[in-house]
Amino acid sequence: MKNSRMCKIISNHSIADNMYLMAIESSIADRARPGQFIHIKLPYDDSLLLRRPISINNVDLDKGVVYIAYQVVGKGTELLSSLESGDHLDILGPLGNGFSISSYVETVAIVGGGCGIAPLRYILDYWKDRSYTAFLGYRDGNSIYQLDDFEKESDNLYLTTDDGSKGEKGVITKVFEREVDMVRPQLIMACGPTPMLKQIQSIANERNIACQISLEERMGCGIGACMVCSCKVKMKDGFEYKKVCTDGPVFLSDEVILDENVQFSC
Amino acid sequence: MKMSNLAVDICGVKLKNPIIAASGTFGFGEAFTSYMDISRIGAITVTGITLEPRLGNPPPRIAETPSGILNSVGLQNPGINYFLDAELPELRKYDTAIIVNINGNTIDEYCSLARILDSHPIDLIELNISCPNVKEGGLAFGAHPDTVYEVTKAVKANTKKPLIVKLTPNTSDIRETAKAAVEAGCDGLSLINTLLGMAIDIKKRRPILANITGGLSGPAIKPIALRMVWEVAQVVDVPIVGMGGIMDGTDAVEFLLAGATGIGVGTANLVDPTACVDILDELKDYMIENKIEDIRDLIGALRI
CATH class of the missing domain: 3.40.50.80 (Nucleotide-binding domain of ferredoxin-NADP reductase (FNR) module)
Structure with missing residues (x-):
């Protein structure tokens, strides 16, 4: 079961001061809704114990890619920003209740x-x-x-x-x-x-x-x-x-x- | 090769394996059912229950520290009646033993909870006298041998269910509180609860936890937990549920060798929802690789 949570990073780069955009290849892409998040286990450093909850920024359904845009605020997100395409992440998700729009809302x-x-x-x-x-x-x-x-x-x-x-x-x-x-x-x-x-x-x-x-x-x-x-x-x-x-x-x-x-x- | 025997006996209750989901990290189990078959776990300890519903402490309630977690949940729970009506019937559908962690502000409250549970289909009671995040009860009872004795004796008189006393590491000598609980008639011990700790945000000059202090768990406390399990195993004859930073099969084997009969998995559940069965599988692998046919051959088998 553990392996099914492993997803490959496609790209990871800075998009603004302290902000990064990461593209992750994942089978969850078609299930993700706006406002939901993914829960990321940080690789390489066991001392950073907890997963990091990061909201879904965008999804490319054709490519099966989930995007996250995240700010570097501490050791965990700093490590995340240093990862490169080809690295793998253990991800739970999509999690949480996202946004919703009723049919009458224009x-x-x-x-x-x-x-x-x-x-x-x-x-x-x-x-x-x-x-x-x-x-x-x-x-x-x-x-x-x-x-x-x-x-x-x-x-x-x-x-x-x-x-x-x-x-x-x-x-x-x-x-x-x-x-x-x-x-x-x-x-x-x-x-x-x-x-x-x-x-x-x-x-x-x-x-x-x-x-x-x-x-x-x-x-x-x-x-x-x-x-x-x-x-x-x-x-x-x-x-x-x-x-x-x-x-x-x-x-x-x-x-x-x-x-x-x-x-x-x- | 012959299947290894993983079954253990905890206070007269037979568990199919020693893996026990620790209280406060597993809710009532429902959050985990889509990630694994929770019937594979030896026992599930439900989140700490009180007589009345409890709101819990204000957020933030968690802070990460190196290889550890500080929490200050403060026993948020829906109360014993809701648990018995709504949660227990659901949980009983799974083939796993159920341990109910009880919490009171007074000895009377602990006794009432034990008395109520006596007539319900639960397997064991865990007397939590070691929560560091509530003002009354909790640590106030667990830190001193005389109060441990008093509350254990009173609760034991109110129930026929096997009683496990959960001990705190926030005491001068855990062997003394362990002995007091056993003298008062408890059937087993679980240890350790969290260590009282603190984390500070230097930008805000504020504690990270709204409650200021919280309970430290995770790999950071494993050496302390292991030492305490070993120390207590030397002075008591009741089964011990060992816990404190158990993250994988290796950790589980270490606690068994130190003298634990049950393996409490807590913080690991927050990191991996499949932690309990992952640890179980790793434990099985260890037994096969080392040609251990019966897990009981590992308990307390530390070579000194």
């Missing part, structure tokens, strides 16, 4: 911040017949990745950088709040830092727009057994902890309680 707003843009990319290819407006926020000009793809696949695109080196200066949530009543999306799909998601959550809530957000949390098994990747979900009298790995990572924004101390580090 207009969708995609809101992404930084490395949180990566999980949104496959939405555009998976549901091709929807009208998309993309709101993308990056740190600076050197952090921009896959902008061409979003420009090509969406009807409208808003771009911000924190320092104004490309697009509008500022955070993407400000632009989204300014434009949302003009765009009038039937559905919002968002991923990014928790403060960003909190604002998207309240913007969607005030206007009663359906909204799905993809959460990140430090993860263990990835299959719903170990109970470590929890997030607060509203209950009649308070809240309970749900599992980000199997109940999420995509949640309806009005069901979750986002705490500021929840980390987002990619």
